[in-house]
Amino acid sequence: MTSSGSPDRAGGRPAPEAPAISELGAGIQLTDVGRAFGPTVAVQGVSLTVPQHGHLAIIGPSGCGKSTLLNLISGLDDPDEGSIDVLGATGSADRLRRCAWMPQRDLLLPWRDVLGNAALALENQGMRRKAARIQVSGLVERFGLGSFERKLPHQLSGGMRQRVSFLRTLVAGKEVLLLDEPFGALDSITRADLQQWLRSALQSEPRTTVLVTHDVEEALLLGSQVIVMSARPGRVAAHYDTDFPAGASRRELLRLPEFTELRDELLARLEEAS
Structure with missing residues (x-):
């Protein structure tokens, strides 16, 4: 593990080991990004790089x-300062075409079954409904939705609904996945199960991923890099x-001394940042 201003630790990757980034290229790059809403500065001077197929987890205090x-990142908004590059796209419309968003609420259509909801992204791209359902049906077993x-x-249970939501996000075919507290509304047992499931899913279906979460353990389980944001203005x-x-497995990771050490350090950083 490497931290800005912190020594390397046993469970981490030394900073010089960056060939994987240059080999695949940067998936997402923010340079001195700032955004204000009237007199309120939301973020300021944010610079970060996520390698292609890398997984970034963002934690920080509310607001x-x-x-x-x-x-x-998604192109739904533009910065007031700095620049954003998503797989070579810098304009908002081009960034949007490269990104798929999974929100905290699953937003499933109540009149559509699992196949119909998962296929919606393909239909929105112009595929006929029957063809979209056939294509998605080949994936449902892999995502634990076969029956x-x-x-x-x-x-469906809350956990099953989130699996459908993730499948719908994935079949959109976008290279970049943006996950906004996807398990925030679930109970702790279901959340733990889905953390393990999503960790495996991202390994089998590589995507450049940005996860926003308030859960430090979730950030470590799902992120190949973790950033801690300061209180507003976010840096x-x-x-x-x-x-x-x-x-x-999730249970094995939670028992690793280097995992618990880093978790405790992140919690301390969060307290400092609040």
């Missing part, structure tokens, strides 16, 4: 600009590169 950063294809949203207060065993 520090985490969701603002997602809006800016739920014909179920309506009200017949990058600390940055860590993590390198935990890819094949380890």
